Amino acid sequence: MAAAPLERARTLLTLNRPAEAERELRGLLAREPENVDGHAFLSVALTQQHRASEGIGEATEAVRLAPDHWFPHYVAGHAYHRAGRPHEAVAAARACLALSPEHAPAWELLARAHVSLEQWPQAADAAGRGLAVAPEDVDLAGILAVALTMLGDALRAKEAAARAVGLDPESATAHLAYGRAQLAFGAPAEAARAFREVLRLDPGFDQARDLLVAALKRRNPVYRVLARLRGTFSGGWRMVFLLPAVPPLIAVFVLIALLHWAAWVAEAVTTLRLARARATRLLFDIREARVAALCCCLPAAGAALLVAGVATGGEAPAVAGAAVMALVTPVQEAAHTSAPRGRIVLYGWSGLLGLAAVLSAIASLPTVALLTAYAGVASIWVAAGVRRLFGTGAAHAL
Structure with missing residues (x-):
């Protein structure tokens, strides 16, 4: 019945x-x-x-x-x-x-749940065991590729990704996994081709669009080197508490902050170039282009103010120029924060620093300008604390 x-x-x-x-x-x-x-x-x-x-x-x-x-x-x-x-x-x-235990979709469900928890070894194990049951399952092969990519296993990740594409050349998620593996292990041009294929198969796939932008940026060798350095010398926010105990660490902080500043400038230049190019401008929304343009203008404006201050003997305007140049870091940190409340806090912080830089130049307060410059380049630690407080948004692996 x-x-x-x-x-x-x-x-x-x-x-x-x-x-x-x-x-x-x-x-x-x-x-x-x-x-x-x-x-x-x-x-x-x-x-x-x-x-x-x-x-x-x-x-x-x-x-x-x-x-x-x-x-x-x-x-x-x-x-x-x-x-x-x-x-x-x-x-x-x-x-x-x-x-x-022979139900392959349950292994896929288990693998996806572990991906949501960013438990990459468990995700790889579940996907691999699922493939032992269903060797032709393209989704399991794609999940395995992503998990192995996150684990840094280049050879097996590329093999799994190529297997996923071979199983179903019309699968957008298979090409996405392939592109992620290529991007993670130093082949941005090949990754860009894979992400373009994803967008051909599924034009509304926003994650593929973001990854394509990342791949196009990493084709620039200067950007690639600076981005790698920024990732290597991240400087966790807890390092701040070591300063009273180990004062010489200030030199390490300065190096990390300047590396991040240079990487954010490279990010802005690369983004603006791609956003203005006919072949890639549709990949960027107007907000991204405007932030990139602003972050390209800030170093130029700050340098002009610094040179003018030096030429006229004005200490405050010169130091304020350095503070304006340093604003690139807080603005970019805000733009690249996914949590809405965290982004609002960081944009507010950027606005306060900008206001302090302007007022220090007008009121001839070089000490305030210097502190503002320090606070600007040190915004990487402010941003780390804000992200820890408000979260970074959901991660989407596949």
């Missing part, structure tokens, strides 16, 4: 018509309130409609009714994953696999 509405609901879900599937399933459950598959498929229908809490409730009921059946656990894992609760998704996927 329940077979017909269940079959109709499954067909409707396949056709991406979850609201109609929900109506079928609710009618079934009105007649058979303890139908396990009815609750499980209703969870899928609700999850597809972005009603996460309701979907979890239905999945939980299905698990309660049939705890020894793998399918309710699998559905529960998907509901938790879509709701942004990866720890519960991992537990549900493992419960499913304990009952049905």
Whole structure:
């Protein structure tokens, strides 16, 4: 009796018509309130409609009714994953696999949940075990490639990415994984080709667009060297507390700050060049182009003010010029902070520093200008603290 509405609901879900599937399933459950598959498929229908809490409730009921059946656990894992609760998704996927270890989609679910938690060794292990069950699964191959890329295993990551593309040359996510591996291991030109292919297959894939921009920037050798140095000499915000104990560390702080400043200038120049080029300007929104233009103007304006101050013997304007040049760091740190509240705080900080630089020049306060310059280049630690406080936004690996 329940077979017909269940079959109709499954067909409707396949056709991406979850609201109609929900109506079928609710009618079934009105007649058979303890139908396990009815609750499980209703969870899928609700999850597809972005009603996460309701979907979890239905999945939980299905698990309660049939705890020894793998399918309710699998559905529960998907509901938790879509709701942004990866720890519960991992537990549900493992419960499913304990009952049905040959179910490849459950290995994929487990791998994706570990990716959400940035648990790369576990993600690689789950994806690899899934591929042992389903060697032709392109999604598992792509996840394995991403996990190995994040683990720094260049050879295996490239092999897994090439395998994913070979399994399905029309898969946007396979080309994305291939591009990520190439970008991570020093082949930005090849990565750019892969990301262009992703955008050809799926023009609305924003992550591919951002990665293509990153690949195009890294084709510039100066940008590539400075970006690598910025990543190597990051200087965690906790280093600030070492200064009272080890005063000579100030030289290390200065070096790190100047490397970051130079890298941010290179970032601005490269972004502005790409944003103005006919072939790549559509990759950038107007905000990115404006921030890049501003960060290209700040060093020029600051240098002009510094030269004018030196020429006229004005100490305050000269030092204020250095402070204006230093504003590149806080502005770029703000622009590259994903958390909205953190970005607002950092833009506010940039505005305060800019105001202090202008007032120090007008009121002839060289000490204030010098402190502003120091605060500007030291904004990498301010930004690190702000990101720790407000978060950095969700990471999307695949």
